[in-house]
Every structure is written in C-alpha cells, then in structure tokens.
Amino acid sequence: MTSFAWALGTIGVDIFFVISGFIMVHICWDDFAMPGAAQKFMRRRIVRIVPLYWVATIAALVFHRASDKAPEGWAELLQSLLFIPYYNENGGWHPILSQGWTLNYEMMFYAIFAGALTFPRKFALPGIAVVLGIFTSVGLVLPTGILKYLSSPIVLWFVVGVAIAALWRSAGFVEPKGLARSVKFLEPFGDASYSSYLVHGFALTMLLRVWEAPSAWFVPVGMVVAAGAGLGVHIMIERPMLQAMTRRKPLIISSGAQDVGL
Numbered sequence: 001m002t003s004f005a006w007a008l009g010t011i012g013v014d015i016f017f018v019i020s021g022f023i024m025v026h027i028c029w030d031d032f033a034m035p036g037a038a039q040k041f042m043r044r045r046i047v048r049i050v051p052l053y054w055v056a057t058i059a060a061l062v063f064h065r066a067s068d069k070a071p072e073g074w075a076e077l078l079q080s081l082l083f084i085p086y087y088n089e090n091g092g093w094h095p096i097l098s099q100g101w102t103l104n105y106e107m108m109f110y111a112i113f114a115g116a117l118t119f120p121r122k123f124a125l126p127g128i129a130v131v132l133g134i135f136t137s138v139g140l141v142l143p144t145g146i147l148k149y150l151s152s153p154i155v156l157w158f159v160v161g162v163a164i165a166a167l168w169r170s171a172g173f174v175e176p177k178g179l180a181r182s183v184k185f186l187e188p189f190g191d192a193s194y195s196s197y198l199v200h201g202f203a204l205t206m207l208l209r210v211w212e213a214p215s216a217w218f219v220p221v222g223m224v225v226a227a228g229a230g231l232g233v234h235i236m237i238e239r240p241m242l243q244a245m246t247r248r249k250p251l252i253i254s255s256g257a258q259d260v261g262l
Helices: 002-027 037-066 074-081 098-116 121-139 146-150 153-170 184-191 193-210 218-246
Strands: none
Touching (some): 037 218, 098 146, 121 146
C-alpha cells in the first residue's frame, strides 16, 4: 500500500506540471507580446504562490524544531523562502517544507513563461519547448548541483501541458456546458487545492500519530483528512490573505480567469 501511495504521488506531480503548463497558456493566450504582460503575470503568480508558502515553510520549521529533528538553520530557511534548491543530507534536494521541491520547478517555469510573454505567441510557445529541451539536454552532462537538479527531465511535463493548451485553443475547443455545473459541489475543494498541497504533510503526520496499526484504510482516510485540512486553511488563512493583498475576491479557475488554484 505504501508503494502504491508513492506511485500515485509521483504520477500526481507529473499531472500537476502538465496542468500547470496548460493553464498558464490557456489564461494568457491573448497576452503574448502585450505591454506589461510579463510583469503582470509574475506579480499575480507571486501573490498566489509565495505568501502561503512562506507561512507553511515557517510552520514546518517550527514543527521540525518541536519534534527535535530540525537540522535547518537560517541559510536553509532563506533558500527555502526564495525557492533556491539546496541539498539536505537527510532528505536530498528538499526545502524545509518537503513538498515545496515541486514549487522550485514551478517558479523556474514561471520565470521562463514570463520571458516568453514578451514575444508573439507563435514564437513564444515553441521557444518554451526549445529552452526547456536544451536545458534538460545540457543537464545530462552537468556536475551535481542546483542546475543539474533543475534540469531534470520532469520539467518536460510543462511542455506537454503547453502543447495541449496550444492545440486546444487553436482548435477552438471549449469546456462542455454542463461540466462545471455537474461538479459544482467540488468547487470549494478545487479552490483549496493549493492549501491542501501545502498542508497535507502536516495532516498526514498527525494522522499517523494516532493511527494504531497499518491498514488499507489509511489512504482513503488520509485523503479525506488532508482535503479537510486544506479546506480549513484555505477558508481561514489563504482566502483572507489573498483578499487583503488583492483587495478583491480572488479568482481561482473560471472562464478567462487570471488567477488559478495551482
């Protein structure tokens, strides 16, 4: 069961990167080569991603210290907060909040995408693929280090998402009319997806402390607990924080949305 859960997690990261590539192209389809588009994009991404990640990272550091297993110091905290990968002797290339390793790749992709927004779309989208393709190829011969780590082939899943979005928009596909209404009840959990991602480790760790014996039930129960914890954090912390920073109701995913819950 543990191996199955890890396999699901690995596949989930790949899908997450594909969705990210798709959504970024989809919501910015008409923004390429527009004045200020790159700055606007990065500002919105930073507001959406950074504050809650900083809160979760500091909470993780406090949790580690309370558990007497905190080798991290100020240098590791700074690198974690700035999305700079570093090698942890105990956990590989993981920041203080372990699942934050995916956000290191995500922020790199955002920087590349922001640069692409300064060009016409017909050049920008192939350019993203070329840049990431060359980077991963060069990474094969790089010595161990930050660039070697960031050049992992896993970043090519972003390219897959970009390609799917380009095909989707070029073909004029639209979301089926009844789809959004049929899953309306899941919308709060979709809005809370980022919160759930950041806090699921805390939730599952606490669940393990009260779980008496190994059981196949742990995975479904853990999913419910993690989703509930994420929804709670979204309602009590993330949503008020976004509202305060944007001074409006934050958009998550909708037609023409400019902010997404990723």
